[in-house]
Amino acid sequence: MHDIHIIGGGLAGSEAAWQLAEAGLRVRLSEMRGGGDNTPAHESDRLAEMVCSNSFRSDDAENNCVGLLHQEMRRLDSLILREADRHRVPAGSALAVDREAFAAGVTSAIEAHPNIAVVRERIDALPAHPTIIATGPLTCSGLAAAIAAETGSDALAFFDAIAPIVHLDSIDMSVCWKAARWDKGGDDYINCPLTRDEYHAFVEALRQGEKTEFKEWEKDTPYFEGCMPIEVMAERGVETLRFGPMKGVGLDDPRTGRWPYACVQLRQDNALGTLWNMVGFQTKLRHAEQVRIFRTIPGLQNAEFARLGGIHRNSFIRSPELLDSELRLKSRPNIRFAGQITGCEGYVESAAVGLLAARFAIAEQRGETLAALPVETAIGALLNHITGGATAQSYQPMNVNFGLMPPLPSRFRKADRKKAFTDRARGAFDVWLADQRETIPA
Structure with missing residues (x-):
């Protein structure tokens, strides 16, 4: 028996599984690779395999929005950032990793967790129980057809x-x-x-x-x-x-x-x-x-x-139209979406949305509510873009960036604006985290 079903063992699904399991929930993690199926891009059946690059981009939390996102995820005990830090390789101010060692580290942590059952299976239908769909941009045809049938519209797509x-x-x-x-x-x-x-x-x-x-x-x-x-x-x-x-x-x-x-x-x-x-x-x-x-x-x-x-x-759904503020499918609230299938772009962004989907699910299982993350934070800005910051008609994949945050007062000089964004974000994150101590898993 399990409390939450996760479909997809990429970065988002692995992060979500870890967050849920650490909170004491039982997780079934379904991954089709290793069960007789594969994708056109993956080379192994390891969880959290990095396909396009080995870089999580800038790790500068003072002047770069993705570096700020790294910092916020570390503060929320992200498995993906933990393993990235363990297996990093020289890349200047960027966080790059030995991709094979990184995927092996994530896989080992997930498979060893007593609250996670990794099942190598393909899922072609939308489950009726609490589920997080984190199948990424290469969702199998059966599940993609089920999502399209439920939402009444075709998924958008782009090439990667x-x-x-x-x-x-x-x-x-x-x-x-x-x-x-x-x-x-x-x-x-x-x-x-x-x-x-x-x-x-x-x-x-x-x-x-x-x-x-x-x-x-x-x-x-x-x-x-x-x-x-x-x-x-x-x-x-x-x-x-x-x-x-x-x-x-x-x-x-x-x-x-x-x-x-x-x-x-x-x-x-x-x-x-x-x-x-x-x-x-x-x-x-x-x-x-x-x-x-x-x-x-x-x-x-x-x-x-x-x-x-x-x-x-790559395919992704019209998230601003289909998902609520907690990443639930409006027509089927038992289902949440996470990762690149939501239209976020980038490894770390995918993992961040997986973390968020899990934290929302944890609060829901406990009969609590996780307060909305401030849009001034990197994670909050990314969530806002996915769930309402863009119109469904113009929605396109997006990396986290300062442009997703509310503008700063005009008094800041151009040279100081990036630092001002990150200072404001850290302050907002500190307040939010302090207010959520009872809801955020230890």
Whole structure:
């Protein structure tokens, strides 16, 4: 017997299961991977597998909204942040992890918890008992059809692309050098410099390279701006990449003492430092084209790829229309949604919404009410965006950002505004947490 059923063992489902179990509730966690099914993007049956990148982005809680979100989740005893901190790898001011060790750590913690039963099974219908659906953007067709039938509308969709990973020993370090932009983080990134001619030749190769062809039903699906394929950016203009993932500013090439015209950065992907992720290089190029074109990058002429890039279709629901303020499906209040299927974007955002869904469910099981989180906090702003901060018609996937929070008084100088947002958020979070001591699980 269980008190709460969770469908989906990604970051949101794993976080939700942990929060519920730590509060003393019995959890059945259903995960189809490992039970005979898989997705087009996953490579293992581990819980909380990170597919696109190994980075949780900035860990700066003073000047960055996602760093603030990290801080708030740590204060709420997040399993995902705990394991991320345990398995972090150098990445400047970002929180990046050894993705295999991280997923193994989460899986071990979940499977060892006495209040959690992990069942490798596929769920194709909406349960009648208390449930959190955290199936992510690759929800199986049966459950997706059940959700569509219940809500009376099709899920929205977008494409998400995966960046390649390169073996360190195949990178020519006589051409590349290690450094972080503006020297923030020491030598946490490998930098591959391009001259003007090399850059323009590379952009043209991206434009001409053979791409993955989409099925008919995929052709009108929009990309999420935060995960745009590199060749799609190239098609927007010859200088687009040089002001995006290939910008050379803040990187002093030790051979010239100057910034390169353009630069490709690689970020460490595992604790051993043997694998490096091409930052911002999500792609829908065919695999043979990736090898051919990416080997024209100086320093990567002999690159060996541990994984090539790819693309998959992500789906999410019209949350502002379908969910209430506690992430419950309005037509079926026994069901909550969490993670990327709600339309939040990003690993840490997905885990945060899983944490929230669990905390709301815990309060409900106890006959209590969890007070709304202040919209001035990172978690509260994210929840507000999902459940009412945007119209259903214009709703799109969104990373947490200061733009989701109420504006600051105009008296703050532009240089001080980010710090002002985080100071205000911490104050609001402190007050909310103190008021919820009886409801928030220890």
